[in-house]
Amino acid sequence: MTDLRNAFYAQSGGVTAVINASACGVIETARRHRDRIGAVFAGRNGILGALAEDLIDTGRESDAAIAALRHTPSGAFGSCRYKLKGLEQNRAEYERLVEVFRAHNIGYFFYNGGGDSADTCHKVSQLSEKLGFPIQSIHIPKTVDNDLPVTDNCPGFGSVAKYIAVSTREASFDVRSMASTSTRVFVIEVMGRHAGWIAAAGGLASDLGGDIPVVILFPEIEFDRDGFLACVRDNVERRQFCTVVVSEGAKGRDGQFLSEQGTRDAFGHAQLGGAAPLVANMIKDALGYKYHWAVADYLQRSARHIASKTDVEQSYAVGQAAVEKALQGKSAIMPTIVRVSDEPYRWEIGEAPLSEVANVEKKMPREFISEDGFGITPACRRYLAPLIQGEDYPPYRDGMPCYATLKNEAVPKKLPPWAQPK
Amino acid sequence: MTDLRNAFYAQSGGVTAVINASACGVIETARRHRDRIGAVFAGRNGILGALAEDLIDTGRESDAAIAALRHTPSGAFGSCRYKLKGLEQNRAEYERLVEVFRAHNIGYFFYNGGGDSADTCHKVSQLSEKLGFPIQSIHIPKTVDNDLPVTDNCPGFGSVAKYIAVSTREASFDVRSMASTSTRVFVIEVMGRHAGWIAAAGGLASDLGGDIPVVILFPEIEFDRDGFLACVRDNVERRQFCTVVVSEGAKGRDGQFLSEQGTRDAFGHAQLGGAAPLVANMIKDALGYKYHWAVADYLQRSARHIASKTDVEQSYAVGQAAVEKALQGKSAIMPTIVRVSDEPYRWEIGEAPLSEVANVEKKMPREFISEDGFGITPACRRYLAPLIQGEDYPPYRDGMPCYATLKNEAVPKKLPPWAQPK
Numbered sequence: 001m002t003d004l005r006n007a008f009y010a011q012s013g014g015v016t017a018v019i020n021a022s023a024c025g026v027i028e029t030a031r032r033h034r035d036r037i038g039a040v041f042a043g044r045n046g047i048l049g050a051l052a053e054d055l056i057d058t059g060r061e062s063d064a065a066i067a068a069l070r071h072t073p074s075g076a077f078g079s080c081r082y083k084l085k086g087l088e089q090n091r092a093e094y095e096r097l098v099e100v101f102r103a104h105n106i107g108y109f110f111y112n113g114g115g116d117s118a119d120t121c122h123k124v125s126q127l128s129e130k131l132g133f134p135i136q137s138i139h140i141p142k143t144v145d146n147d148l149p150v151t152d153n154c155p156g157f158g159s160v161a162k163y164i165a166v167s168t169r170e171a172s173f174d175v176r177s178m179a180s181t182s183t184r185v186f187v188i189e190v191m192g193r194h195a196g197w198i199a200a201a202g203g204l205a206s207d208l209g210g211d212i213p214v215v216i217l218f219p220e221i222e223f224d225r226d227g228f229l230a231c232v233r234d235n236v237e238r239r240q241f242c243t244v245v246v247s248e249g250a251k252g253r254d255g256q257f258l259s260e261q262g263t264r265d266a267f268g269h270a271q272l273g274g275a276a277p278l279v280a281n282m283i284k285d286a287l288g289y290k291y292h293w294a295v296a297d298y299l300q301r302s303a304r305h306i307a308s309k310t311d312v313e314q315s316y317a318v319g320q321a322a323v324e325k326a327l328q329g330k331s332a333i334m335p336t337i338v339r340v341s342d343e344p345y346r347w348e349i350g351e352a353p354l355s356e357v358a359n360v361e362k363k364m365p366r367e368f369i370s371e372d373g374f375g376i377t378p379a380c381r382r383y384l385a386p387l388i389q390g391e392d393y394p395p396y397r398d399g400m401p402c403y404a405t406l407k408n409e410a411v412p413k414k415l416p417p418w419a420q421p422k
Numbered sequence: 423m424t425d426l427r428n429a430f431y432a433q434s435g436g437v438t439a440v441i442n443a444s445a446c447g448v449i450e451t452a453r454r455h456r457d458r459i460g461a462v463f464a465g466r467n468g469i470l471g472a473l474a475e476d477l478i479d480t481g482r483e484s485d486a487a488i489a490a491l492r493h494t495p496s497g498a499f500g501s502c503r504y505k506l507k508g509l510e511q512n513r514a515e516y517e518r519l520v521e522v523f524r525a526h527n528i529g530y531f532f533y534n535g536g537g538d539s540a541d542t543c544h545k546v547s548q549l550s551e552k553l554g555f556p557i558q559s560i561h562i563p564k565t566v567d568n569d570l571p572v573t574d575n576c577p578g579f580g581s582v583a584k585y586i587a588v589s590t591r592e593a594s595f596d597v598r599s600m601a602s603t604s605t606r607v608f609v610i611e612v613m614g615r616h617a618g619w620i621a622a623a624g625g626l627a628s629d630l631g632g633d634i635p636v637v638i639l640f641p642e643i644e645f646d647r648d649g650f651l652a653c654v655r656d657n658v659e660r661r662q663f664c665t666v667v668v669s670e671g672a673k674g675r676d677g678q679f680l681s682e683q684g685t686r687d688a689f690g691h692a693q694l695g696g697a698a699p700l701v702a703n704m705i706k707d708a709l710g711y712k713y714h715w716a717v718a719d720y721l722q723r724s725a726r727h728i729a730s731k732t733d734v735e736q737s738y739a740v741g742q743a744a745v746e747k748a749l750q751g752k753s754a755i756m757p758t759i760v761r762v763s764d765e766p767y768r769w770e771i772g773e774a775p776l777s778e779v780a781n782v783e784k785k786m787p788r789e790f791i792s793e794d795g796f797g798i799t800p801a802c803r804r805y806l807a808p809l810i811q812g813e814d815y816p817p818y819r820d821g822m823p824c825y826a827t828l829k830n831e832a833v834p835k836k837l838p839p840w841a842q843p844k
Contacts, residue, residue: 011599014600015596015599015600017592044602045602045603046603048602048603072595073592073595073596074592074595074596074599075599075600076599078598078599078601078602079599079600080600080602080603080604081600081603081604082603162821165821165822166727166822166823167721167724167725167727169822169823169825170439170495170496170720170721170724170725170726170727170823170825171719171720171721171724173494173495173496173724173825174437174495174496174720174723174724175720176496176500177433177437177496177497177498177500178436178437178497178501178502178503179500180466180467180470180500181467181468181470181502181503181504182502182503186720188721204822211827274699276717277696277699292719292720293717293719294716294717294718294719294720294721295698295715295716295717296716296721297593297714297715297716298592298593298596298597298608298714298716299589299592299593299610299716299718301596302589302592302593302595302596303589303592304592305588305589305592305727305728306727306728308821310821385820385821386821388821388822389820389821390821391818393813393815396813398807398811399584399587399730399732399807399808399810399811399812400587400588400591400626401588401591401592403591403592403595405633
């Protein structure tokens, strides 16, 4: 053992193609500062690993294995959907965290997630003051939804945007080929519960000249059935075919999601899926066009094979910055991406106080959505285009990508078992 | 004009990520034999272009544009779903074809498609004899379904297999990350109306050691609800999570597809989609597991960004061989892929008479499916593995692949308009 304080790192919420690149940034940077940071312990399955004292000793992983995280999708240590309540409502959980942190000499808390995780991270940062336990708590941004405030964009979004842009373009070429005697309309459903950023990326499927007619249904725009059908019909009549990108978060006049499976996740969010077949059938019924539909679901957020190089670099950079900022003594902050210029695209790392990040959702600004509500504006394209720039292919062996699976060996427990509160 | 006979090339049926690589093989090879083949005219929207005398002059495309077809998905000249009836039932169509071929001095007929197209190609080859018009008719194999006989595999299949193997592995990593508190089962629906080759490729998502528990529903195996649910439960209990690959062609005891949209395509085939949500809900109802589901649909067959290098090479090779065999005086044949060895994988071009190809569907042999009916055997893996080998990335600009859109200029018409029979 050493007197150096150890670090805790965990992944939270829906995983992405590049969240492990942030993990790689954290661990590699910590390893370069062995004189100032002890071990890096990862939470098995996010914050639950801390509560259960189920810590993973990342020190048992080789440098090569940690480097491979940079090109491995999903959460290498397991993630969770679990939001800590406020200190007042559930003091026992916070006292347990402090107990575990103290037992394992943890002084740095790095939490890699979205809005809910920023909130958790913010609460942990208050442990120093409220429970008298010294800890530096830094949030590492991650969300495919791109809905965190302050930061110009969220690590994880650029890769899903590239996947949706490329895949929608490819499928649009397909329907264009088939349109004379068969499919006229292709509908793809994309993620984005409350913000239409991913749907907007579908607009990049068309070139600047509009070679692909793309109709987008955003969560930000109330669904207008008649206007939508008129737009699809107009495209098919003029161009023979049409592509529809529908956000899983698209809502009707009554505020209900176009299609709701009726189940809810642990945060109480509705679990969606099924807007594509609904919209496709609506088109068939009203206009008679033959259609195909796809629901990309996990494929879009795990597609490391077509990750954005920009996104990979930024994901690594926020992980690295989190450790560096911790070493500068900072806490209760989140490293951000700051856009310096559009063309050429230049960015740098900034920071935001967690009080400004937690529980704030950044939706698409209205000026990024075309006047008719079904497309993206040049300003939106200017914003999105740099985020999908560059390819960052994983290595392959025998035709398959070489993704890492870590050993994930547990740190020996020092405390009696703990029962998770129901 | 020249005395050289011209060639007709057309794309038929569902397009693929690599059918244009075959077009590239045809046109580049013809261009290398300008002393023996005149122009290459492409049918706009497949055989319909021939019937309508709507021919595309590929001679107006630069060498660079033709070369770019090699990395461009979908059908650059348009495809169609249109099956010629027999000569006896619809003599007028064949007489029209002869009229158009004669008007444009067409002596070579290259038809790039699946089983239905092989049948059309076979019928055209009989025009020489039956209508006294000399034409060499060669079929170029293409089908994502991998269901053509004689040939070891079908161009188009290797790329969709790679897409499904890679995507299913990525999404499985995702669900594995989430399984402790959220999603336990991921269901992906894949193409393959009557043959389970694409579903089988989902089995490659797991490594040899079985790191990903994959349960496959093949069209070849009658769906057994209880056995399936037991298999999923067993996997989730032992491994925490499970991936299900369901073929759109999976059928129940009554012979009905698990989910049928109720529409039919121009060939009278049922248009499928929706087995994934059905299966996912079945799991939720019976076992209570949280799920996610995806329907890959066109995304899988247009995904040129993750094409198999082996597949691209073979697709080009069958196009090239078609022209070379025509120049050797052959007709009523299809170039095939002949497997010479598994390890190292070696293949060569062979040929099959169209009489043996047309209207024959090659299903998965039972020995490729595991005894319980839910997985692939080592023999199947040995067959599939070489077909996804190698990556063949398209060039990118500003984060998007540079796919070609041709000028597709029409050849001036020489005949009066023709009304397509209803």
